[in-house]
Amino acid sequence: MDKLEALKKYFGHEGFRPGQEKLIDGILSGRDVLGVMPTGGGKSLCYQIPALLLPGLTVVISPLISLMKDQVMALRQVGISADFLNSSQSEEEMRAVYRRAWAGRYKLLYVAPERLAAEGFLNLCRETQISLAAVDEAHCVSQWGQDFRPSYLKIPEFLAQLASRPPVAAFTATATGEVRRDMTRLLGLQDPLTLVTGFDRPNLYFDVLRPKKKEATLLALVEERREKSGIIYCSTRNAVEKVCALLQSRGFPATRYHAGLEEAERRQNQEDFRFDRKPVMVATNAFGMGIDKSNVSYVIHYNMPKSLEAYYQEAGRAGRDGEGADCILLYSGTDLVTARFLLENGRDNKELSDVEREETIRRDYERLEAMRLYCAAEGCYRGSLLDYFGQEHSGTCGNCGNCRGDFVTQDVTRQAQMVLSCVKRAQDLLGYHVGSSLIAQTLKGSRSQKVREKGLDRLSTYGLMRGETAREIGGCIQLLVDKGYLLRDSEYGGLLLTAKAGEVLFRGERVERSVRLIPPPEPLSREEGPRRRERLPAQGEEGLFQALKKLRYRLAQKENVPPFMIFSNAVLTDMAAKRPRNLAEILEVSGVGEKKAERYGTAFLLAIEEYLGE
Numbered sequence: 001m002d003k004l005e006a007l008k009k010y011f012g013h014e015g016f017r018p019g020q021e022k023l024i025d026g027i028l029s030g031r032d033v034l035g036v037m038p039t040g041g042g043k044s045l046c047y048q049i050p051a052l053l054l055p056g057l058t059v060v061i062s063p064l065i066s067l068m069k070d071q072v073m074a075l076r077q078v079g080i081s082a083d084f085l086n087s088s089q090s091e092e093e094m095r096a097v098y099r100r101a102w103a104g105r106y107k108l109l110y111v112a113p114e115r116l117a118a119e120g121f122l123n124l125c126r127e128t129q130i131s132l133a134a135v136d137e138a139h140c141v142s143q144w145g146q147d148f149r150p151s152y153l154k155i156p157e158f159l160a161q162l163a164s165r166p167p168v169a170a171f172t173a174t175a176t177g178e179v180r181r182d183m184t185r186l187l188g189l190q191d192p193l194t195l196v197t198g199f200d201r202p203n204l205y206f207d208v209l210r211p212k213k214k215e216a217t218l219l220a221l222v223e224e225r226r227e228k229s230g231i232i233y234c235s236t237r238n239a240v241e242k243v244c245a246l247l248q249s250r251g252f253p254a255t256r257y258h259a260g261l262e263e264a265e266r267r268q269n270q271e272d273f274r275f276d277r278k279p280v281m282v283a284t285n286a287f288g289m290g291i292d293k294s295n296v297s298y299v300i301h302y303n304m305p306k307s308l309e310a311y312y313q314e315a316g317r318a319g320r321d322g323e324g325a326d327c328i329l330l331y332s333g334t335d336l337v338t339a340r341f342l343l344e345n346g347r348d349n350k351e352l353s354d355v356e357r358e359e360t361i362r363r364d365y366e367r368l369e370a371m372r373l374y375c376a377a378e379g380c381y382r383g384s385l386l387d388y389f390g391q392e393h394s395g396t397c398g399n400c401g402n403c404r405g406d407f408v409t410q411d412v413t414r415q416a417q418m419v420l421s422c423v424k425r426a427q428d429l430l431g432y433h434v435g436s437s438l439i440a441q442t443l444k445g446s447r448s449q450k451v452r453e454k455g456l457d458r459l460s461t462y463g464l465m466r467g468e469t470a471r472e473i474g475g476c477i478q479l480l481v482d483k484g485y486l487l488r489d490s491e492y493g494g495l496l497l498t499a500k501a502g503e504v505l506f507r508g509e510r511v512e513r514s515v516r517l518i519p520p521p522e523p524l525s526r527e528e529g530p531r532r533r534e535r536l537p538a539q540g541e542e543g544l545f546q547a548l549k550k551l552r553y554r555l556a557q558k559e560n561v562p563p564f565m566i567f568s569n570a571v572l573t574d575m576a577a578k579r580p581r582n583l584a585e586i587l588e589v590s591g592v593g594e595k596k597a598e599r600y601g602t603a604f605l606l607a608i609e610e611y612l613g614e
Contacts, residue, residue: 019197026193039316047134056129079595138170142182156188207401228297229279235303304335307367433494
């Protein structure tokens with residue numbers, strides 16, 4: 001059996017996605033490889049196909065229990081022998097896995113990086129032919145990445161203790177150039193074949209909304225997607241509790257996930273989400289990396305994340321099956337305050353030196369600023385993301401809120417002059433620089449104790465912007481920072497005038513900003529959108545598609561597996577279009593391999609025949 005035969009037999013595909021074949025060939029030739037591929041780009045196939053073709057055992061180092069379980073369940077569904085070792089298992093269950101591994105029953109064995117040093121596991125690997133070591137979520141090895149796990153640094157030590165070092169295949173979805181260099185160095189990759197297939201996910205629609213009332217906007221967004229599965233990310237546990245309670249009070253089948261819940265409840269809530277018993281998950285970033293649920297149709301960020309790496313990874317949990325999906329961020333200025341607080345109070349990593357800790361702090365703030373600039377972008381959101389990850393792209397994508405919204409240019413010179421003048425007068429009065437909050441209060445005409453104590457209510461600029469909201473004044477201040485008229489002190493946050501400010505104050509330079517005039521149109525249907533890779537069932541296929549979904553759900557309930565593990569929505573869409581009449585024809589449906597055709601083919605053929613008969 002060769003790689004293409006394995007792809008068709010087990011996974012039901014006729015050909016590889018971009019980059020997969022080159023990485024697979026590299027592994028099969030004995031080379032180390034480093035693959036950076038977008039979520040949904042098929043990273044796991046790059047080591048699963050070689051695992052089937054190579055002798056012996058492939059060890060997959062994976063960071064999360066939930067990811068291991070999903071991957072192993074999916075492999076077993078297509079007839080591939082695989083298992084995992086992790087802390088969720090009892091001693092008896094682990095001994096059973098060890099016995100089967102010693103007997104050569106597995107092609108793939110998933111383990112957490114912390115288990116690599118366990119004596120029992122080391123003995124197994126020393127005396128078993130390990131043909132490949134695959135490192136999933138490999139960016140975790142870099143302390144400059146957003147998900148640093150010190151246990152990943154022990155991987156080279158583990159490899160050195162084996163009888164012979166196998167090829168090492170490292171994969172991730174989000175990594176800047178610096179993190180990619182860290183992965184190569186810290187994992188000890190030897191002359192790796194490095195392939196970056198790109199970060200673009202054409203089937204994802206990106207947008208940033210700045211609602212006055214987040215709760216009302218969230219309810220409207222979820223209502224529009226009531227029949228779909230989605231994730232809503234919040235920055236704090238308290239926000240998760242409030243948002244989940246709100247959705248449940250309005251009749252949405254929502255559940256929650258954060259580190260403050262008991263392990264049993266987290267496990268149950270995650271299962272309810274995976275099995276579509278509660279298709280809406282409200283969670284902190286504790287719910288996350290490697291979630292292998294293919295039918296997530298939307299990801300809404302109720303708060304701004306702390307970095308673009310985190311945002312893109314979380315948003316990328318939508319549309320893993322290639323279907324069109326929406327990634328919407330609800331932004332407000334308070335999100336920035338919350339993010340800064342979380343950064344300040346989340347640095348207790350004792351394994352870093354003082355110098356490393358200081359450098360980590362600096363980079364954290366750089367990432368936060370990049371995240372804020374994305375939220376403030378006036379151009380293509382997809383372009384902003386791809387710029388950050390160093391990928392070239394066209395000027396517009398046609399599938400994000402800014403590319404599809406209507407904009408108007410506003411002259412805000414007068415407001416800018418008021419802000420700049422207030423900053424200058426406050427500095428002259430106090431002898432030091434004050435922050436944007438105090439400047440905004442002064443311009444608003446606030447009677448707060450701090451304003452009065454400092455005498456800012458006596459400035460000629462006091463109350464000049466009384467007719468504007470605090471949010472509008474804050475937006476104007478930030479615009480002036482972004483355009484280089486103001487500088488924010490990095491240590492204390494005080495505002496300083498730059499030389500450019502004089503052009504506005506004294507020499508007639510105009511300040512303009514682009515404002516989205518009306519809300520963007522609804523995301524394009526998968527038939528209309530020029531960048532959608534997949535489509536919704538055509539009008540004549542929708543009824544059959546729904547019938548197949550109902551059958552899938554019944555089978556999933558009977559077998560106690562998530563529905564998407566039987567067939568993804570993309571498979572059902574293709575099946576509804578092709579309407580196979582026999583087992584040979586059902587194998588022509590993209591994503592149907594031999595094992596699944598054998599197990600489920602007859603049931604789906606009967607459902608198609610029944611529907612067409614009606």
